[in-house]
Amino acid sequence: MSFTLLCNKIFNKAINDYHVTDNVDTPINNPFDRDSIENRLYLKCWIDTVQWHYEDIIRDPHIDPIEALQLKRRIDRSNQDRTDLVEQIDSFFRQKYCDVSPLPDARLNTESPAWAIDRLSILALKIYHMKEQAERSDASEEHKARCAQKLAVLEEQQVDLSTAIDQLLDDIEAGKIYMKVYRQMKMYNDPATNPVLYGKKKD
Numbered sequence: 001m002s003f004t005l006l007c008n009k010i011f012n013k014a015i016n017d018y019h020v021t022d023n024v025d026t027p028i029n030n031p032f033d034r035d036s037i038e039n040r041l042y043l044k045c046w047i048d049t050v051q052w053h054y055e056d057i058i059r060d061p062h063i064d065p066i067e068a069l070q071l072k073r074r075i076d077r078s079n080q081d082r083t084d085l086v087e088q089i090d091s092f093f094r095q096k097y098c099d100v101s102p103l104p105d106a107r108l109n110t111e112s113p114a115w116a117i118d119r120l121s122i123l124a125l126k127i128y129h130m131k132e133q134a135e136r137s138d139a140s141e142e143h144k145a146r147c148a149q150k151l152a153v154l155e156e157q158q159v160d161l162s163t164a165i166d167q168l169l170d171d172i173e174a175g176k177i178y179m180k181v182y183r184q185m186k187m188y189n190d191p192a193t194n195p196v197l198y199g200k201k202k203d
Helices: 003-018 037-058 065-096 113-134 141-173 195-202
Strands: none
Touching: 003 037, 003 113, 003 141, 037 065, 037 113, 065 113, 113 141
16 A cells, blocks of 8 residues: 555545534544554644634634634644644654665755645545535535536545655655755744744743
8 A cells, every 4th residue: 555545544534533523622533553653644634624624613704703812722723733743744754764875866855745745634625525515415506516626626636646745755765865854943833932922921
């Protein structure tokens, strides 16, 4: 099984598991061993799925402003969790390929494997929800046809992205591409670098 086939299988499971209740407060029940890459992939997609629905809720024009602010804080935490998971997945790849010696003409890729896998997780969510729209019983035929066309494009994109990720991993393993991972340095979450936060700290 290719790595992206495993990813897509786990992403679909996480998305389907979430939609059993379709509630952002549903506790995660990760079925995979804590130290496995499968566990990290499931958790990654679960976080993405919950955040997808946070983003739906916060766009309610009638949302209470206090609830909106609380939800914005949850979205911020979710974004940080998402970034942390991407870095954990990249750590898996760094360890997996640590003994590979890059070839003299090895290239550097524009993004790490895990950030590409992050996009694959989001793509699985887009496919799930576009399929929902294409099959809505209360929608017009025009709406369903438009969504069916978009769904076909998303499914093609999923195949292409999966192929590209698997090729990237093959090239890393063969020494044709080498990994260089930069940690995300989000300044607005850090009390030492966000002027609003360190300004208040002085008061």
